[in-house]
Amino acid sequence: MSSELLPHTLEAHPVTGMYNGKFGVWLFLASEVMLFGALFSAYILLRTHGDFPSHKETLLDYRFGALNTFLLITSSVTMVMAWASFKLNDPGKGKMYLWITVILSCAFLFIKIKFEYLHKIHEGITPSYSTFYGIYYCMTGLHGLHILGGVVVMLYFLTVGAGLWNKNPHQFTNRIECTGLYWHFVDLVWIFLFPVFYLL
Amino acid sequence: MSSDHHAHNPGFISKYVFSLDHKVIGVQYTVTSLIFLFFGFSLMMIMRWQLAYPGESIPLVGGWLGKYLVDNNGVLLPEGYNALGAMHGTIMVFLGVVPLAVGGFGNYVMPLQIGAPDMAFPKLNMASYWVYFLGGVTMLAGFFVPGGAANSGWTSYPPLADIANTVGTHPFWNGQTVWLLGMVLLITSSLLGSVNFIVTIMHLRVKGLTMFRLPFFVWAQFVTSFLLLLAFPPLEAAGVLQLMDRAFHTSFFMPEGLVVSGVVQDQFAGGGSPLLWQHLFWFLAHPEVYVLILPAIGIVGEIIANNTRRPLWGYKTLVYSVIFLGFMSFVVWAHHMFLTGMGTAMSTFFQTTTMIISIPSVVILTALLLSLWQGSIRFTVPMLFALSFLPMFAIGGLTGLPLGLSASDIQLHDTYYVIGHFHYVVAPGTIMALLGGIYFWYPKVTGRKMSTFLGHLHFWPSFVFMNTVFFPMFMVGLAGISRRLWDQTEYVQGIDVQGWVRMSSWGAWALGLAQIPFIINFFYSAFAGKKVNENPWKATTLEWAAPSPPPHGNFAEVPVAYRGPYEYSVPDAKEDFHPQHVPDSQLV
Amino acid sequence: MAASAEEVRKSIKSYMLVFGALAVLTVITVAASWLKVSVALGIFIALVIASVKGSLVASVFMHLTGEKATLYWVLIISAFFFILLILIPVIQNSETAHLIDQVT
Ligand code: HEM
Ligand SMILES: [Cu+2]
Numbered sequence: 001m002s003s004e005l006l007p008h009t010l011e012a013h014p015v016t017g018m019y020n021g022k023f024g025v026w027l028f029l030a031s032e033v034m035l036f037g038a039l040f041s042a043y044i045l046l047r048t049h050g051d052f053p054s055h056k057e058t059l060l061d062y063r064f065g066a067l068n069t070f071l072l073i074t075s076s077v078t079m080v081m082a083w084a085s086f087k088l089n090d091p092g093k094g095k096m097y098l099w100i101t102v103i104l105s106c107a108f109l110f111i112k113i114k115f116e117y118l119h120k121i122h123e124g125i126t127p128s129y130s131t132f133y134g135i136y137y138c139m140t141g142l143h144g145l146h147i148l149g150g151v152v153v154m155l156y157f158l159t160v161g162a163g164l165w166n167k168n169p170h171q172f173t174n175r176i177e178c179t180g181l182y183w184h185f186v187d188l189v190w191i192f193l194f195p196v197f198y199l200l
Numbered sequence: 201m202s203s204d205h206h207a208h209n210p211g212f213i214s215k216y217v218f219s220l221d222h223k224v225i226g227v228q229y230t231v232t233s234l235i236f237l238f239f240g241f242s243l244m245m246i247m248r249w250q251l252a253y254p255g256e257s258i259p260l261v262g263g264w265l266g267k268y269l270v271d272n273n274g275v276l277l278p279e280g281y282n283a284l285g286a287m288h289g290t291i292m293v294f295l296g297v298v299p300l301a302v303g304g305f306g307n308y309v310m311p312l313q314i315g316a317p318d319m320a321f322p323k324l325n326m327a328s329y330w331v332y333f334l335g336g337v338t339m340l341a342g343f344f345v346p347g348g349a350a351n352s353g354w355t356s357y358p359p360l361a362d363i364a365n366t367v368g369t370h371p372f373w374n375g376q377t378v379w380l381l382g383m384v385l386l387i388t389s390s391l392l393g394s395v396n397f398i399v400t401i402m403h404l405r406v407k408g409l410t411m412f413r414l415p416f417f418v419w420a421q422f423v424t425s426f427l428l429l430l431a432f433p434p435l436e437a438a439g440v441l442q443l444m445d446r447a448f449h450t451s452f453f454m455p456e457g458l459v460v461s462g463v464v465q466d467q468f469a470g471g472g473s474p475l476l477w478q479h480l481f482w483f484l485a486h487p488e489v490y491v492l493i494l495p496a497i498g499i500v501g502e503i504i505a506n507n508t509r510r511p512l513w514g515y516k517t518l519v520y521s522v523i524f525l526g527f528m529s530f531v532v533w534a535h536h537m538f539l540t541g542m543g544t545a546m547s548t549f550f551q552t553t554t555m556i557i558s559i560p561s562v563v564i565l566t567a568l569l570l571s572l573w574q575g576s577i578r579f580t581v582p583m584l585f586a587l588s589f590l591p592m593f594a595i596g597g598l599t600g601l602p603l604g605l606s607a608s609d610i611q612l613h614d615t616y617y618v619i620g621h622f623h624y625v626v627a628p629g630t631i632m633a634l635l636g637g638i639y640f641w642y643p644k645v646t647g648r649k650m651s652t653f654l655g656h657l658h659f660w661p662s663f664v665f666m667n668t669v670f671f672p673m674f675m676v677g678l679a680g681i682s683r684r685l686w687d688q689t690e691y692v693q694g695i696d697v698q699g700w701v702r703m704s705s706w707g708a709w710a711l712g713l714a715q716i717p718f719i720i721n722f723f724y725s726a727f728a729g730k731k732v733n734e735n736p737w738k739a740t741t742l743e744w745a746a747p748s749p750p751p752h753g754n755f756a757e758v759p760v761a762y763r764g765p766y767e768y769s770v771p772d773a774k775e776d777f778h779p780q781h782v783p784d785s786q787l788v
Numbered sequence: 789m790a791a792s793a794e795e796v797r798k799s800i801k802s803y804m805l806v807f808g809a810l811a812v813l814t815v816i817t818v819a820a821s822w823l824k825v826s827v828a829l830g831i832f833i834a835l836v837i838a839s840v841k842g843s844l845v846a847s848v849f850m851h852l853t854g855e856k857a858t859l860y861w862v863l864i865i866s867a868f869f870f871i872l873l874i875l876i877p878v879i880q881n882s883e884t885a886h887l888i889d890q891v892t
Contacts, residue, residue: 006320008403017856020320020399026859027395030866031429037870038437038480042452045877049473066818073810080803080849087796127448131471134450138441184849191841194814195834199821402858430869479876530869534879543882 010170025178029185036189039139043196046131059132064116065198068108069190075104076187079180086173091165094176098154101183105151112144136197143193146186153179218330220322221752225329226308227645230638233300236336237631238715240291243284245708250276252705254687268348278686282351283375285684287342289354290379293492294386295336297626300634301495302390302428303332306397306421309641312743312750313415315406315759315781320399328392335385342378346370350379353684355481358453358474362445363465372447380443387436394428397421406742408761412519413780415741415765416505416512419519420498423526424491431487431530438480445472453477475540482533490529492626493593494522496633497564500586503640504568506739507583508575509776511766514567521560521567528557538606539613547606554604561597565590580737581655585636588663589629596625599674614684617677620670628666635662635718643736647748648729654721661714668707672700738777741765745781799848806848813841 008020016023046052082097117137120126127137157176165172219225246265249258255275258265262274269280276284311319319325342349347369352361356379365375401422405414414422441452449467456470505512512518534542534550542550568590577583599621602608612618635658643649679697681688688694688701735744743750745759759781767778778787817837821830847853852863 006318006322006404007316008320013403015856016402016858018859020403023399023403023859024321024324024395026862027398027429028391030862031391031395031433033866033870034430034873035433035437037873038434038483039441041873041876042437042441042476042480044874045473045476045880046452046471048877048881049471052471062818062821066814069814070811073807073814076810076845076849077803077807081800084796084800084803088793127444127450128467128469130469131451134444134448134452138444138450142440181850184845187849188842188845191845192835192838195817195821195838199817199834200827200831426865430866434873473880475880476876479880483873483876527865530872542879546879546882 010168010174019174021174021178022181025181029181032185032189036139036142039135039142040192040196043135043139046135052130052132060116060136060198062198064111065194068111069194071104071108071111072187072190075101075108076184078104079183083173083176083180086165086169086176089169091169095158095162098158098176102151102154102158105147105154109144109147109151112140139193140197143186143189146189150179150183150186153182218326220318220326222307222311222319222322222325223645223750223754225325226304226306228329229299229303229307229332230305232333232336233296233304236291237296237300240288240296241712243288243291245712246276247281247284247288248705248708250281250686251688252702254689266343266348268343276686279348279351281686282353282684283343283349286350286353286356286379287339290339290350290383292626293354293488294383295332295339297492297630297634298390298488299332301492301630302397302421302424303329303393305417305495305499305634305637305641306393306424308645309743310397310418310421311400311404312644312746312754313418313741314401314404314409315742315745315755315761316400316404317753317755317758319396320403321396324392324396328389328396331385331389331392335382335389338378338382338385342375342382345373345375345378347374350375352376355485356380356442356477357481358442358445358477359455359458359460359465361442361477362453362468363460366446377443377446380439380446383439384436384443387432387439390428390432394425397425398429401425406759406761409742409780412516413761413764415498416501416515416518417495417498419522420494420501423522424494427487427491427494427526427529431484431491434480435484438477438484441480442477475537478537478540479533482536483530486533486536487526487529489622489625490525492630494526496589496630497522497568497593499633499637499640500568500589501571502741503582503586503636504571505766505768506640506737507578507580507586508572509578509768510571510575511764511768512567513570513573515764515766518564518567521563525557525560525564528553528560532557532604535604535606535609538609551604551606555601558597558601558604565594565597580639581650581652581659582636582640584656584659584663585632585639588659589633589636592624592628592632592666596621596623596629599624611680612677614682615677616673616681616683619683620673620677623670623673628670632662632666638722640737641743642725642729643732644743644746644748644750646726646729647731648725648727649732649736650721650725650729654717654724657717658714658721662711665707665711665714669704669711672704672707675700676704735779738775740767740777740779742780745779802848806844809844810841813837 006020010019012019013023018026078097078100082094082101085091085094085097120133125133127134157172157179161175164175216224219228246258246261249256257274258270258276262270265274265280268277269283270276307319307325311317347365350356350365352364356376361376365377401414401418441450444450445452445454445468451468451470451472453474453476454465454468454470454472455474458465458468458470501512501518532550532553534546535554538547538550599617603612603618603621639650639655676688676697679693681691681694681697685694689698732748734746734748736748737744742759742761746755760783761780762783763778763780765780767780769776770778773787775787817834820833820837823830823833825833852859
């Protein structure tokens, strides 16, 4: 094999229509569906099971949730724009969009931690307070870790990994596309988490 | 991903430790998991002493086991018994059989069988091994933390597991919590592996190797990977929830006002459901049993075709059965929960799906049996193992049926009968098949054959003692003895079956001794075994087209597949086998 | 998908449209939660809106519409098992209901 790339590292496979990395990310996302699926299932079970607090009593402030939803869908757009810019051979713009995505996600995490978690914990509402807060901390926390992971990957491509663009722009763009797929999925999970925890 | 910086003179570390080569990683997995298998087995040999001779000090090792396992006289403590049992199950399943069957055999053989230079993501492959390794170390660390290792069974049922290993010990650094952390790592490792396997099988097949020309073993790995990919995450979620329960006193699995040993568990607010864990656990763990068995079936298929010198009977039937089996394995999980107060509608449903899933199992077994029909069988060592797999897997499968019927399961649930059932599938079944696989592919990996004499010395006693260990369990279970008892002679019916229990224990120790020829053979043959060419078994599939051992990058030139995987005994042909990579023009 | 530069430029327009739609739908979900409807209907409305948003993200941002059958199969299988998972509470509740029947 020596210095050649493995087959289908860059070019899509004729049957699956995907290159290796993209297929891999999709499979990973399929497993993520099952991960969050199990947690949503746990949520429904706990909620229908017993003394789950009744809702609309503004357990959580929906305004933070809505603001964060807005931040995340915006970041999804900037992410896809970053990919489109690299695809159109405009790395400057691509990097700019990627930076915006990073900033938006950091803002998301900041609001989540500073105004929501820490505030609640300050009020004495920790995960053990009730099963509602338990599953809330657990699911949003896991989602937050996913955001954090995405930020790390984006920062990697903006700094240490940026050199790949000069060596192999095609491969670099592919990697941005894979990051994007993951990122949109994380956004998609939030789209469900928001009504489930803040509105219902 | 490229591995260019690897091509020239790699150092020792990057060649053998942090290697990106699927073959090295496969060997790493194999050796590590064999060590874990032996370790897990040793735990059981200790437990069998307590069962055979309750309350007597353990000979040889009793003094060495430490205060969490034994008392001052070297007698196994009840908590120690539970810890050994929980760790035995966990180690055998998650650190032994799966890593050997998937990480070891899958990694080494599958890319060769599809003619690929490597796995699709070599770095991910390496990561998967090292995360597994870390998970193993974490699991073992359980033995050394205050309070000793996890002792709530490999199933870790709450509410027990939520409060186990906590009193007076470190809030995080304790057996059950460490167990959960270890599980999360192991799950991550198999996720990385399964993504890699699926992409590799779909994308890196050589020219001409259509899906229906794939060796049966590759199909088995393909379906297994989907099971790992989609069934493991629910357990990961459940593990995180249990971790939260233990570390932050959430009450996901804790009902309100539970009293355990006279202590009200009021550190939990309550409101949770212990059965939630059971659902999420078995959502993984039933597919997991097919993860344990499918690669073994694949190996047996390869060995049988090669040693009967006949095509596998009903190749497509086998493939469709395996796919169907994989799919159905997601729809039967609650047959482990018949006794949790399930309504009759639900138990009827899961009873029906369980009966349906046994159909493809029987089809597979029948097809493999029919493959023997009229074959000119070569009784090589791998073939002996493969042949022994068939009846023992059959016993395991058939004894599952009474468990799958909710009425008879009332009697049998949580008795030694269940233990007998699944061990017949996993130990005499899967483990015998995996051992056969080692004898079969050893020449490919090392370029040398294992000793046939030592092979026989390994096979025959193992075959006898496997049955000596596990058959008595059916008797003990039918007599009504529960599993996980520290001393069954406290019950009248336990005294009656003590003879069977002792027989099983002696069988276990003898089985341990029977592995000595194998261990010797494994190391000795690597240096002194008979040297072989690239195709010592006269086999047809692509791994035998590569040199033994295959170099980095595997094939001297990229092979092309001209035909299906098992063209043996073609009428009117010069040779009795037609390798997949040889064009027709060179065969006549 | 989106092989040529021309196609990428075209899809940028659809990205902006989807962005707008997602923003509007978020506002609608919040507004709908103020409606005085039964709990069941409220949950239904919220989940329908979330599903619409989710499908928009998946089909446009993640380019699902341009993919081939292999990926669809993978996702269909996962969706099936996902539904099974979500059914756990139903199975579970049928169990407890049965127990309560016995007690009363
Ligand atoms: C072919 C048909 C099979 C049927 C109908 C079947 C049925 C069952 C049932 C109903 C149980 C639950 C018994 C109880 O707890 O009361 C069970 C337990 C078990 N089975 Fe099977 N099974 C089959 C094959 C397998 C295979 C192939 C494996 C593994 C390779 C396996 C491994 C297990 C394990 C590990 C348990 C016990 C888990 C525990 O409670 O610790 N089974 N089986
Ligand atoms: Cu099962």
